[in-house]
Amino acid sequence: MKLYGYFRSSAAYRVRIALNLKGIAVEHVPVHLLRDGGQQRLYPHLQRNPQALVPVLELDDRTRLTQSLAIIEYLDATFPYPRLIPEDPVLAAKVRAVALAIGCEIHPLSNLRVLNYLKGSLGQPKEAVESWISHWMLNGGLDAVEALLPGDEFCFGGNPTLADCFLIPQLFNARRFNVAYDGCTKIKRAEQSCEKLDAFMEALPSRQPDAE
Numbered sequence: 111m112k113l114y115g116y117f118r119s120s121a122a123y124r125v126r127i128a129l130n131l132k133g134i135a136v137e138h139v140p141v142h143l144l145r146d147g148g149q150q151r152l153y154p155h156l157q158r159n160p161q162a163l164v165p166v167l168e169l170d171d172r173t174r175l176t177q178s179l180a181i182i183e184y185l186d187a188t189f190p191y192p193r194l195i196p197e198d199p200v201l202a203a204k205v206r207a208v209a210l211a212i213g214c215e216i217h218p219l220s221n222l223r224v225l226n227y228l229k230g231s232l233g234q235p236k237e238a239v240e241s242w243i244s245h246w247m248l249n250g251g252l253d254a255v256e257a258l259l260p261g262d263e264f265c266f267g268g269n270p271t272l273a274d275c276f277l278i279p280q281l282f283n284a285r286r287f288n289v290a291y292d293g294c295t296k297i298k299r300a301e302q303s304c305e306k307l308d309a310f311m312e313a314l315p316s317r318q319p320d321a322e
């Protein structure tokens with residue numbers, strides 16, 4: 111399998127964590143989101159994903175899967191150990207809710223193309239863009255995720271789940287954009303637990319072959 115990604119892409123980072131937790135080796139193929147005006151928007155990648163986004167997981171039969179949540183659901187169905195989506199339907203719904211809160215509501219508002227539009231087309235100054243990012247990342251974002259968590263070792267229970275695969279890359283984004291989440295004690299607890307695991311550490315952007 112091949113994972114088309116970018117070291118700093120938090121959506122690709124989610125998939126890297128899931129692959130590592132399951133011990134699945136893939137070939138990592140970088141798609142540079144800034145070079146050549148954004149390689150995600152150029153022909154070879156647009157064929158892989160018409161949304162012009164990473165990640166894309168290409169299976170050995172060349173089937174291409176897009177959207178990190180769908181990719182991780184596929185991995186959980188085909189490599190079931192360790193489970194990332196709990197069997198219990200109520201717990202599974204809670205785990206998915208945290209992943210969706212991050213993936214559908216927090217992350218898209220500070221995605222590269224959104225920030226480029228704010229800066230470029232709308233001509234917003236740096237301070238306004240920074241204020242946009244921290245407002246949406248925190249208010250009704252990470253503070254709501256904090257309220258959704260029970261306060262366990264990981265997001266839910268004593269083992270990492272899909273929710274941790276989404277949370278940790280979003281915290282990387284928060285630090286990158288200087289968004290303070292120190293008051294989120296349940297999030298911090300889950301983060302500290304994840305940091306003890308190689309699967310999370312090896313997925314860090316700084317440890318990827320295309321890291322700059």
Ligand SMILES: N[C@@H](CCC(=O)N[C@@H](CS)C(=O)NCC(=O)O)C(=O)O
Pocket residue numbers: 118119120121122143148150162163164165176177178179213221222223224
């Ligand atoms: N919902 C998508 C989001 C993918 C996404 O937004 N990827 C970003 C990198 S984190 C990207 O490719 N951005 C390119 C751009 O904005 O032009 C997923 O979960 O896979």
